[in-house]
Amino acid sequence: MAEISEAEGDREVPICPSIPSGEQTVWADASSLLHLACNDLRDGELMHGGNFNLFAAMSALEIMDPKMDSGMVRTYYSVDEAIEYGAAPIPLSFDKTVDVQRxxxxxxxxxxxxxxxxxxxxxxxxxxxxxxxxxxxxxxxxxxxxxxxxxxxxxxxxxxxxxxxxxxxxxxxxxxxxxxxxxxxxxxxxxxxxxxxxxxxxxxxxxxxxxxxxxxxxxxxxxxxxxxxxxxxxxxxxxxxxxxxxxVPCCDKYEETTRQRLGIGKETYCLLLSRVGFHE
Structure with missing residues (x-):
């Protein structure tokens, strides 16, 4: 790993242009370094710091997992940007049948x-x-x-x-x-x-x-x-x-009204509640 650090230290790490930098942060692309490190590891090996323990491993971040790695390149970087580019369209489709399906x-x-x-x-x-x-x-x-x-x-x-x-x-x-x-x-x-x-x-x-x-x-x-x-x-x-x-959660209080709205009989009504766990 020392050889990797020296080799990478001789040249400037390029800044990834696709990830916007903050006022006090600058994102850098470390993909090549990670790939080199992974190639040096064998199955079953783990690279960790001196204070590593199994308890800390439970909350460890997984690199390249979008749900855990905030630096992972995504299509959108904010909710407003996603909506602007059509990620949440209304109507869902101009075809009414497709709109209902979606x-x-x-x-x-x-x-x-x-x-x-x-x-x-x-x-x-x-x-x-x-x-x-x-x-x-x-x-x-x-x-x-x-x-x-x-x-x-x-x-x-x-x-x-x-x-x-x-x-x-x-x-x-x-x-x-x-x-x-x-x-x-x-x-x-x-x-x-x-x-x-x-x-x-x-x-x-x-x-x-x-x-x-x-x-x-x-x-x-x-x-x-x-x-x-x-x-x-x-x-x-x-x-x-x-x-x-x-x-359904308020069915017990308004049983008669609920059965009428659902259009079912008392036996079917009780079966429904038992299936969803509201009655023993």
């Missing part, structure tokens, strides 16, 4: 991220890895996605507030640090009202799809979600399932 993908992704957060990961690496959550204003023209994102954000805020007030959790149970993330946004107090309005619109569309006599009225009075009439009913059901899922 909306469902985002809803599923956010639900998976929220479940991962509940298992101990941070909000920044899970739910708020979605640009639509970081910039609530950009979804305002997309009623479906806007209402869902507002509910997800409000749910996370409610969980953080409740868990923080009880003071009975450890970081391994639920990571409540928000690091300045936009958990509270103006209008979130009306998120359920917005969600119900969108839900009612899609529910009317679904009822109309099931009625042969109403198909003409649907075309005239209710704008379809997408362009393919054969897929309309399936998309309506898929969206309603995802929009109604946030209502």
């Amino acid at each position: 909306t469902i993908d985002i809803m599923d992704h956010l639900l998976a991220c929220e479940a991962t957060w509940h298992k101990g990961c941070s909000l920044a690496q899970t739910v708020f890895s979605c640009l639509y959550l970081l910039r609530p204003d950009i979804t305002s023209s997309h009623a479906l996605l806007h209402s869902y994102c507002n509910v997800i954000r409000a749910t996370c805020n409610a969980v953080v507030s409740t868990v923080s007030d009880t003071r009975t959790n450890e970081e391994e149970d639920l990571f409540t640090m928000t690091h300045g993330l936009p958990l509270k946004v103006d209008g979130d107090d009306k998120c359920l009202t917005m969600l119900h309005a969108v839900e009612e619109t899609i529910a009317r569309q679904l009822r109309a799809c099931k009625s042969t006599l109403s198909r003409k009225r649907v075309t005239e009075d209710i704008e379809p979600l997408q362009n393919n009439p054969d897929l309309e009913e399936g998309f309506c059901k898929a969206l309603l399932c995802r929009l109604r899922f946030p209502l």
